[in-house]
Amino acid sequence: MIRLDRLVNVLGGYGVRLACCPVPRSTELRSVVMRESTRARAVDGDVFLAVGAGSVARAVEWAARARASAVLVHGGAEVAEEAAALGEAGGVAVLVVEPEVSWSQLAGVVYGLVLEGRETESGRGPTDLFALADSLAGAVGGAVTIEDRSSGVLAYSDSRQGADQARLETILARRVPDRLRGLFEARGVFAHLATRDEPLFVEGDPEHGLTGRVVVAVRAGRELLGSVWVTSGTPLTGARCAALADGARTVALHLLRHRASADLERQVESDLAARLIEGTADAATVVSRLGLPPVDLRVVAVRARIAAERHEALLLAFERATTGFGWSRPGRSALAGNTLYTVLPGERVGAAREWVAQLRAALPDRVVVTAGIGGPAPAADLPASRQEADECLALHEARPPDAPPPAYDESWDDILLQRLRAAARAGRTPARGPVAELRRHDQEHATHYVATLRAWLEAQGDLARAGDRLGVHPNTIRYRLRKMTEVTALDLDDARKRLAMIIHLAAADDD
Numbered sequence: 001m002i003r004l005d006r007l008v009n010v011l012g013g014y015g016v017r018l019a020c021c022p023v024p025r026s027t028e029l030r031s032v033v034m035r036e037s038t039r040a041r042a043v044d045g046d047v048f049l050a051v052g053a054g055s056v057a058r059a060v061e062w063a064a065r066a067r068a069s070a071v072l073v074h075g076g077a078e079v080a081e082e083a084a085a086l087g088e089a090g091g092v093a094v095l096v097v098e099p100e101v102s103w104s105q106l107a108g109v110v111y112g113l114v115l116e117g118r119e120t121e122s123g124r125g126p127t128d129l130f131a132l133a134d135s136l137a138g139a140v141g142g143a144v145t146i147e148d149r150s151s152g153v154l155a156y157s158d159s160r161q162g163a164d165q166a167r168l169e170t171i172l173a174r175r176v177p178d179r180l181r182g183l184f185e186a187r188g189v190f191a192h193l194a195t196r197d198e199p200l201f202v203e204g205d206p207e208h209g210l211t212g213r214v215v216v217a218v219r220a221g222r223e224l225l226g227s228v229w230v231t232s233g234t235p236l237t238g239a240r241c242a243a244l245a246d247g248a249r250t251v252a253l254h255l256l257r258h259r260a261s262a263d264l265e266r267q268v269e270s271d272l273a274a275r276l277i278e279g280t281a282d283a284a285t286v287v288s289r290l291g292l293p294p295v296d297l298r299v300v301a302v303r304a305r306i307a308a309e310r311h312e313a314l315l316l317a318f319e320r321a322t323t324g325f326g327w328s329r330p331g332r333s334a335l336a337g338n339t340l341y342t343v344l345p346g347e348r349v350g351a352a353r354e355w356v357a358q359l360r361a362a363l364p365d366r367v368v369v370t371a372g373i374g375g376p377a378p379a380a381d382l383p384a385s386r387q388e389a390d391e392c393l394a395l396h397e398a399r400p401p402d403a404p405p406p407a408y409d410e411s412w413d414d415i416l417l418q419r420l421r422a423a424a425r426a427g428r429t430p431a432r433g434p435v436a437e438l439r440r441h442d443q444e445h446a447t448h449y450v451a452t453l454r455a456w457l458e459a460q461g462d463l464a465r466a467g468d469r470l471g472v473h474p475n476t477i478r479y480r481l482r483k484m485t486e487v488t489a490l491d492l493d494d495a496r497k498r499l500a501m502i503i504h505l506a507a508a509d510d511d
Contacts, residue, residue, distance in 0.1 A: 033066055299343055299389045441487050
């Protein structure tokens with residue numbers, strides 16, 4: 001069961017536009033129907049697919065008879081005004097579908113949203129792409145691989161017919177290796193998939209372990225969803241080519257249904273995870289609804305980018321982080337601004353780092369991933385873990401991307417110093433006092449009093465250790481300390497003043 005508002009939002013990505021909505025968008029939708037023959041009994045349902053209506057007027061009439069809350073009808077922008085008027089008069093929400101979107105594809109999405117939402121939440125995915133790949137391999141006479149838009153492997157047949165080294169590497173890596181992607185791009189394969197629907201033959205290349213491929217785009221309307229690849233040394237013709245084209249349409253239906261069901265699950269998960277990291281009075285209940293164990297949890301903050309482009313990579317990271325049915329994944333994720341937040345169970349930092357490494361490995365090589373790991377906390381205190389994750393993320397962004405993501409457990413001292421420096425940059429450190437006055441003296445007279453004071457404090461008053469830090473004789477440290485007292489009131493015997501000077505030096509650590 002979903003609400004009308006959710007149906008409208010999801011279908012908007014498939015070439016469907018809401019012409020009018022005389023019913024509340026919170027209306028619950030539980031069933032999908034199409035018109036039966038005149039001799040069959042009348043049917044009722046919440047969403048009416050006006051297959052064969054021929055006009056908006058007839059579609060609205062059929063929907064009203066079925067007591068539907070919403071009706072989907074084919075048409076372009078030219079029927080929007082008529083659809084709005086007829087829908088308002090009939091009390092039915094009218095959704096206009098672009099002509100490029102077929103009824104079979106649209107039905108798959110709608111049925112997946114309305115009828116399969118409960119099934120996906122309880123653990124059953126709506127499709128079996130591997131079984132489809134096996135069936136298609138038998139029809140076309142070659143090994144089949146189904147890939148997404150980013151050349152990630154979604155499914156593959158178990159047929160060994162025509163299998164080659166390139167296919168083996170692709171399946172093992174779960175994505176097309178970069179050298180093969182470069183070859184396909186140079187031959188115009190991806191440009192063909194972006195604009196053409198007919199199958200394309202790709203000649204073999206022994207250097208890349210490629211015996212030959214026939215590839216066809218998987219498309220829904222104008223949108224490219226992925227591609228189907230068949231190992232073949234020659235172009236497919238006749239019945240085999242027709243089987244591949246039919247198979248691509250079936251794959252599109254499966255991918256649309258998969259996306260629709262996954263979108264519903266992601267929406268539920270994202271809303272609940274956002275409540276946890278922002279703070280909620282019923283945190284224990286939300287944790288239970290998310291299927292997380294009642295133990296200490298961590299928040300992991302992730303950012304992803306491809307060169308200067310951030311949105312595409314971040315959405316891809318969110319999709320990867322939330323892929324999977326049956327709540328089988330360890331974490332629950334939400335997007336907030338330009339950051340992906342994931343709540344993970346367990347106290348071990350290593351488990352969180354392993355999750356980040358798996359996420360990075362699942363993304364294309366060109367994606368740069370940075371992350372920060374908050375400290376363990378009970379459900380009610382996850383907002384604090386989120387702040388720690390954000391601060392660790394800022395630390396990671398200042399380091400090489402291949403460095404391990406910082407965790408608050410191990411980096412709390414760096415976080416504290418970072419907070420102090422943030423306060424200093426906001427002008428909240430004293431402009432007068434021993435450290436400030438010694439810094440001004442260094443700038444005006446080219447002395448090294450601030451560095452000397454820092455070395456002496458860090459060495460806890462040990463002149464020899466302080467001298468080693470600076471590469472000077474201990475007597476030089478003693479001489480400089482005596483000269484400092486002529487510049488400012490430097491009370492090194494007072495423990496509180498020594499602590500204050502250490503904090504001031506840490507907050508303005510620019511030496």
